Amino acid sequence: MNRVSRCRxxxxxxxxxxxAELDDGLRSLDRSSRIVLAGDxxxxxxxxxxxxSGEIAASRLTVTLEAQQSN
Numbered sequence: 001m002n003r004v005s006r007c008r009x010x011x012x013x014x015x016x017x018x019x020a021e022l023d024d025g026l027r028s029l030d031r032s033s034r035i036v037l038a039g040d041x042x043x044x045x046x047x048x049x050x051x052x053s054g055e056i057a058a059s060r061l062t063v064t065l066e067a068q069q070s071n
Contacts, residue, residue: 011045019043032068036061 022042029037038057040050 012041031060032064034061034064034068036064 019042026037026042029035036057038050038053040046040053042053043049
């Protein structure tokens with residue numbers, strides 16, 4: 001069974017300070033957790049922002065997992 005959902009192109013609507021609020025939320029997360037968030041909504045709605053966010057999340061998770069393995 002296959003299903004393809006397509007959304008019309010869009011960008012996040014933000015208000016002054018919303019990026020700082022998202023950044024504060026990300027900084028408040030437990031760095032030792034294996035749960036890491038990523039997405040273009042953490043900066044500017046674009047493919048590059050989504051890619052960069054995913055790379056940063058993967059890097060953080062790698063550091064966390066390596067630290068947990070060494071303990």
